[in-house]
Amino acid sequence: MSMAPILEVRGLRKQFGGSIVLNGVNLAVEEASVHGLIGPNGAGKTTFFNVINGIYPPSAGTVTFRRRDITGLSMSRIARAGIGRTFQIARVFREMSVLENMLVPAIELGLSGRAARAKAEQLLDLVRLSHLARSPAIEISGGQQKLLEFARVLMIEPSLVLLDEPFNGISPILCEKLIQVILALRQEKGLTFLLISHEVPHLSQLCSRLTVLAAGQEIADGTPESVRHDPRVIEAYLGQAEAAV
Template sequence: MTGQPLLQVRDLVVQYDGLRALDGVSFDVRRGEFLGLIGPNGAGKSTAFGAIAGTVRPTAGTITFDGRPIQGLAGHRIAKLGISRTFQHVRLFTSLTALENVTVAAATRHRSRRTARLRAQQLLEHVGLAHLATSPVAALSLGHQKLVAIARALANEPCLLMLDEMMSGIADHEWSHILSVLTDLRDTGLTLIVVEHIMEIIDRLTDRVIVFSDGRILAEGNSLDVQAQPAVRATYLGEPIA
C-alpha cells in the first residue's frame, strides 16, 4: 500500500437546495487498503460513496481514480474504469437465477457467453453459493442475495470494490460468512471501501476508518484509536465529552 493513492478525493462538495450533504471533504485511498466509512445517519458517508461511484453528481471538488479525474462521470463509465459497488438495498434481477445474475455482469468483461458463465460459476463458488447457482434470486435469503450482489460486483473485475451496508438486515451467522468472504479478498490485491454501522465488522475488516459528521470528516485512523476519541464517542456513539 505504497506509492500514488488509487483514489484521491479533494474538497468535495455536494449540495441539495441549500443543504450541504458534503462540505469540503478530502481523503485518499491507498492501493490494497480496506477503508471503512462510518458516522451517524445523514453524516455524508453514503453521499461520498455515491459521488465516487457516479450515482451522485458533485457540486464542487475533484475525484481522481488511478490518475484520472472521474467526478461527474456516469456510473457505467466509472464501472468500466474499474470501480464496482453494491447497494444497501439489494438490486438484483429477481426473475433470474443467481448464476444468470452474475453472468450478466461478467458479460461486460467477456464477449464469449461461455467464458462469462464460467467466470460467474467461479465467483459463486468463491462466495460459497455454488450449490445455489440455479436457484431463483427471489427464493434466496437476504444474506445469500447479498453474496450474489458481491459476486456480481466482482464480475466487473474491479480494482476498487465499494460495499454499502452489506450486513444490514441479515442474521449474525450470515454476516460472519460474508465477512470471511471479504477478508479472503485481501489476497487478490483488491482495494475495498465499506460503509457500515456494525462496528465489529469495521474492527475486523478495515485497515483505517474515516468518521463523517454533518458532511465533514470528523476523524480518521485505525478503528480502535478513532473510537477512543471523545469527539467521535460524542457524535457517533452518543456519549458526552468528559
C-alpha cells in the first residue's frame, strides 16, 4: 500500500476580481518524489505556488500537507510547517552578501551563529557559490541569484520544496549540477520537490510524474512519456510560440 501524498490539493480556485486564474485544480504529490508542473505561459502555475505557500488565500478548495489542513495559513506558518519555495525571478536581499542572505532564515529560526554559518557554507558549496560568499547579492548574475535562493531555502530544512523555473538563466553545467543536487536530496534525505519548468529534457531526467496545467485546470497527469503524447496537452500548447512539449 502506498503512503498518503505529502501534498494534496483539491478543487483549488483563485479568482482576482472577475478573472478566474485557478479553476478547481487537483494535484497529489508523493513523498520523496520529484513532481513536475508544466503548462503554457499564463496557465496559472506560479499562482498555484502563490496559493500553496500562503501569498494569497484561495477562493475555494483545500491544501493538505502531511495530513494537515494548511489552507489559508500565513506564509510564515506554511514555511514553518516545512514548505520551502523559490521564485521565478529570484528574490534575494540585494544589499546583503551571499553569505548574509543564507543566514537570514537561520536568524528567523533562532539557529546559533556558528551552526548556521557552517550549514550556510556547506549549502553554498553544494550550489558552487562558495567563492562568492562575500559578494553583495546584487553583483552576482541572475542565475547565481537563483542558485542562492535555492540554497537559502534549504536552510530551513523543508520537507517539500516548490521550485518556480529553477533552471532559467543558469548555465548548462550548473543546470546539470542542480539536477544532481535535487536528485541527491530526494534520495538521501527524502526531500520532495514540486517544480515548474519548461525544460523537457530536465523534466524527463528528474520527474517521475508530471501534471499539466492549462487555463487554470489540470488537463493531464502521469509519467513524462505519457503526458507528452497526450492529445489534450499537445492541443494546449498549440499556438504557443515557445512550444515546450
